[in-house]
Amino acid sequence: MKFVSIGSGSKGNSTVITNKNTTIMIDCGFSGKETVSRLKAKGISPEQIDAILVTHEHTDHCKGVATLSRQYALPIYMTHGTARGMKLLKYQYTKIVAGESFQIGDFKIDPICVPHDSNEACQFLVNDQDKRFGILTDLGHVTPHIESAYQQCDSILLEFNHDTELLAKGPYPYSLKKRVGGNLGHLNNNQAANLLQSMDLDRLKNLALSHISEKNNCFKIALETAQNITENTDTTIHTLEQQFGSEWIEVA
Structure with a gap:
């Protein structure tokens, strides 16, 4: 199993996970045309994708979902709340429920409920057999359930959205700062680091820092924060970019 980000940030997010037999996309926050272009840059054709999983209905995660699904007959998996938020209740989709595992090809998938300002967000x-990849972005705080669920990951794509000081001093209006930094907003660097510290770092081989804010964070601060937790481990840290995303990363 391996994964690649085709873009990560407030302007669009999408991650592809694949093995020899199964390929899934988690979120599609770009237009249909741009998504196809970004996929091709990573050596993927839309026809290879077996399903699109949607975490929640915010535009930077779902913008191209319906378009890509229609054009390439791709099944959509999402919660009822997400479908309602996307106004797709009459659209054919597979309803998922947080806490209830489901299978797509070779992959057993566990949807995890997260606190975010949307209808029914999940990550x-x-x-894939004995390997586990976790994706965890767009949540305002880490609950005990989340901490327990993400203990045993071989690789994780984890939100390092903002630095609290940069957010406080940044250009956002107060209402948006309150939203981003609130319990239903986004993880700051320290919250993400605290979750990391609780994980089995002997098992964790890859950490992908994601959804890094261009205005309220910087790659250097996020990277140093993560390195402070993983410095005595074999964990490799990757930083995901808005325009490029990432290279392919093996879930080792």
Whole structure:
């Protein structure tokens, strides 16, 4: 199993996970045309994708979902709340429920409920035999359930959205600062680091820092924060970019 980000940040997010037999996309926050272009840059054709999983209905995660699904007959998996938020209740989709595992090809997928200012947000753990990939972005705080669920990951794509000081001093209006930094907003660097510290770092081989704010964070601060936790481990840290995303990363 391996994964690649085709873009990560407030302007669009999408991650592809694949093995020899199964390929899934988690979120599609770009237009259909741009998504296809970004996929091709990573050596993927839309026809290879077996399903699109949607975490929640915010535009930077779902903008191209319906378009890509229609053009390439791709099944959509999402919660009822997400479908309602996307105004797709009459659209054919597979309803998922947080806490209830489901199978797509080789992958057993665990949807995890997260606190975010959307209708019924969830994130995902993707299991391929004894390997586990976790994706965890767009949540305002880490609950005990989340901490427990993400303990045993071989690789994780984890939100390092903002630095609290940079957010406080940044250009956002107060209402938006309150939203981003609130319990239903986004993880700051320290919150993400605290979750990391609770994980089995002997098992964790890859950490992808994601959804890094261009205005309220910087790659250097996020990277140093993560390195402070993982410095005595074999964990490799990757930083995901808005325009490029990432290279392919093996879930080792």
